[in-house]
Structure formats: C-alpha cells, structure tokens
Amino acid sequence: MKVFQNVSDIGPLDQALREAFEIKADRYKFENLGRHKTCLLIFFNNSLRTRLSTQKAAMNLGMNVIVLDVNQGAWKLETERGVVMDGDKSEHLLEAIPVMGSYCDIIGVRSFAKFESREDDYSEKILQQFIRYSGKPVFFMESATVHPLQSFADLITIEEYKERPRPKVVLSWAPHPRALPQAVPNSFAQWMNAADVDFVVTHPHGYELDPQFVGNAKVDYDQMHAFEGADFIYAKNWSCPGVVNPADYGKVLNKDLSWTVDAAHMAVTNNAHFMHCLPVRRNMIVTDDVIESPRSLVIPEAANREISAQVVLKRILESL
Ligand code: AN0
Ligand code: CP
DSSP states (O other), X not given: OOEEOSGGGGOOHHHHHHHHHHHHHOTTTTTTTTTTOEEEEEEXXXXXXXXXXXXXXXXXXXXXXXXXXXXXXXXXXXXXXXXXXXXXXXXXXXXXXXXXXXXXXXXXXXXXXXXXXXXXXXXXXXXXXXXXXXXXXXXXXXXXXXXXXXXXHHHHHXXXXXXXXXXXXXXXXXXXXXXXXXXXXXXXXXXXXXXSSEEEEEOOTTOOOOHHHXXXXXXXXXXXXXXXXXXXXXXXXXXXXXXSOGGGTTOOOOOOGGGSBOHHXXXXXXXXXXXXXXXXXXXXXXXXXXXXXXXXXXXXXXXXXXXHHHHHHHHHHHTO
C-alpha cells in the first residue's frame, strides 16, 4: 500500500478486520517488521489521539518515529506556487516535502481543511503534493476531506460490540460553536457504505455530505426518526459541506441544541452504543449522562486507533 486515503486502499474489509484482531491479540507479533525503518509524522494541526496512537503503533512494529509539529519550531511554509515570498513564510512546501521524504521511509500527514476554497480542500491540494513530491508512501492522519485511520478504528469497534449481524448505524450531526471539517463524517460514511451495516445519516437541511462519500446512504432529516431502532449512534459536528450552496462552504448554519444527543434521543434506539471520535464538547454534541453511560464506546474507540494505525503501517511496510 503506497497511499492510505480511502476505504478501497485497505482492500477487503473482512481481511483488514482479521488483521486488526490478530494485532489486537498480540500487538508485538510483527515487532521486527519495521526494524531500521523510520516513520515521520507531520502535523499541521493539533492532535492527541492520532499523535499518540500512531506513534505507539509504529513502535509496536519496531519502527523509529519522528514527529514534527510544522507550526511549532519549523519554518513557516508557503503552499502556493508563483508567490513572491516577501512575507513571513521562509520556505516553500515544494522544497520542504522532498527534504522531509529524504529522512524517512513512510510519511503520515495531518492537514485539515482550510475553508478558504472548497476546490482546494476537496482536491486535497496539500496531501496530493506530499504524495507527488515526497517519494515515500503517504498515509492520511486527517486531511482536508478524510480521516481514514479514525473510520477504520470505528469499524473495528462496531465489529467488536455489535449484538446482531447487520447492525443499524446512525451518523448524526450535532451542534458545535465553531466550524469543523467534514473529514470525519465523510470517511465514516465511505467506510460504513463499504461495511455490512444498515447505515443512516441524519442532519439538518444544508449539511448534505459530498456525494462521493455519502453515496446512496439513507439520509433522514428527522433525527428522532433516524434514531429509532439504532444499534450504534455516531455523533459528530461538521460545517456546511457546500453541496447545496457552494457559497456556504465551511459555514456554521445551525447551532440548534435540540440536535444534542441526550437520554431522550437514546431512549428511542435499540439500547444503542454511543460513539464519537473525540475530542468532544460535552452538552453541545452529547450530554454528560450519555457519554458517561455504560453504552458509551468513546474510550475503546479511541484505543482502537492504535490497532487501525498498526494494520495500516504493517501493510505499508510489507509493500516497501
Ligand atoms: C477535528 C474535526 O472535527 O475534524 C478533529 C477530529 C478528530 N476536531 C476539532 O478540530 C475540534
Ligand atoms: N480522533 C482524533 O483524530 O483525535 P485527535 O485530533 O486528538 O488526533
């Protein structure tokens, strides 16, 4: 595997899940695979889980790891070609990327949507440059449009906790004070469409996800109706994807707290498990009692980030 971006990059999901559970049963089984190999993790944005879990996964495989927070200590980077660099940016991404590539065997990159241009974000302008100019395999640690390590961990978690063969999984928009990317819901929809689940998306009007990710998934604008009989509730805020009105791309159109996942919402489900990728704002996205309930999976879900990252790194190492 040379790029990990989409669900199709990991191949058949049953095989990927088998590998995940094999690693979970013995996470040091492949501890020599990454010997003398270096994994470089580049962060343009903050992170707790991705930073720690990916580092741990690489160490489990015997790799060396270098982590760079680009905005803390590295030179400020220009990303546009043709710019007269007379401002505060000292270095161009087009030199920085091959330089970074020269010090490692695998590169992971986190670079969120900038919300300046829908076209730039949805064409994955930054990550595509890493793929093109680093000369190394690249895995996405949340890009402008996708967060595949998260969705793979979510799939592992659903597989572990499902109580019937084809569970009903509901992705629900929930309110948040600031504009957040669409990467988590985009990937979650893409992965759930590929998995053997009954998948429903619910959100207010204006929050329609890009068709390339949501595909033919059922969309229900009535949140309570969507929750009926659900086995898993996956809450997440996202800003306007600009599908209906491109001028609204990246905007907060709605802060309606009636969409907050609370006990009354959970009461109409099939005793659903609650999921969220974290970080989560309590009593905006979900109430204290729901996230603290025995049906909440947020901690095991985060723990599975180590497993999803390890399967991905193992696949990349095997292809070097
Ligand atoms: C990010 C997002 O919503 O995409 C990261 C989630 C994993 N969240 C925030 O920026 C709060
Ligand atoms: N879920 C997730 O990716 O968390 P971080 O932003 O803390 O890495």
